[in-house]
Amino acid sequence: MDERSMSGFCIRSGSCVRSGSTTTTGTKCGRWNPTNEQVKVLTELFSSGLRTPSTDQIQKISTQLSFYGKIESKNVFYWFQNHKARERQKRRRKASNSDDDDDNNIRRENTTSGNSSSQNFSQLYQVSEPKRVIETLELFPLNSFGESGSKNLRNYTNECRDNNNMFSYTMREQMDHPPLDLCLSFM
């Protein structure tokens, strides 16, 4: 069994042993505490568009920033992750308008009007909770970069496979609507 809950390690928290005295003799093994200059540079990088620096970039940034004080690559990595996430969070907080969360009815089986439904949705997709709404992310056109994008046709092929048997049923049950001719030209 691999229940990690039983492990005896004190992975979380604890960790950094401060050796008792806190303010004595530098070298606290606490967390990174960026200098103003470091923050300034990181912020500038961020605001000039950098969001998820590559390993290379992280290394360079780290090296450069080390002139201002102690820093490690992972600090840079974490900084960007956190900053990105928190900016996003901030933004979402502010613009929490939208039309979302009407929470109309997703699992409204019963309902009135004696809909023919019969089958219950919940059984269909035993989704317990609609966790998150798919975010509306805007993708940047961002010129090319190589990227020969013609290789994922394969997936469609796979899906087509599914389609095949999918359409074989062709509305048997209680199809109220027309024959549903469904020409599957795409297969």
Add this chain to the structure above:
Amino acid sequence: MDERSMSGFCIRSGSCVRSGSTTTTGTKCGRWNPTNEQVKVLTELFSSGLRTPSTDQIQKISTQLSFYGKIESKNVFYWFQNHKARERQKRRRKASNSDDDDDNNIRRENTTSGNSSSQNFSQLYQVSEPKRVIETLELFPLNSFGESGSKNLRNYTNECRDNNNMFSYTMREQMDHPPLDLCLSFM
């Protein structure tokens, strides 16, 4: 039971009126025009993990959604197919999303085109793997400096997080470091 055709929603040939939807008002009924509720449910299904619904599932979904407006099984099928593909495409086009400025990185799925050093950081730092191993982590497979191995970055999580010798810059203290104006172009 109730024919969808009789429902007050959208009749095939007439003007397709979206029940209270905000977008696209004057669309003809040439093709399925999902209502907000329908999209919401479909999106939630997708978000909950459904990707390629089975025939039965499609049938059920379609039946349920018909309560919100005209819909056919094939619409559900196509929706999933398209949504899946487009989500993938979105990811592929731009791994990092949202946020204001443009983002300049193209990591994720470099198409094996020998992309530069991709993001190995999650592997390096977000050690999610060695949950129980802990004691000896090899954190920097990408060397950077030959001596890394001997250093033996053990107890990455438990002890002082200072380890890291990725860049053994070693805190050049007494630095009378130059201005280092770190122009953002160094990357």
Add this chain to the structure above:
DNA sequence: GCAAATTAATGATTTATTCAAG
């Protein structure tokens, strides 16, 4: 003024998704 106490920021970890490969 000053620290203890409390709160706000934010660095560091863990968890959950996603797509794609095998």
Add this chain to the structure above:
DNA sequence: CTTGAATAAATCATTAATTTGC
């Protein structure tokens, strides 16, 4: 269907700000 890579989200934990009583 399983697994790998890579996040982003959520959470934990520690440091800085600040408030407060003296």
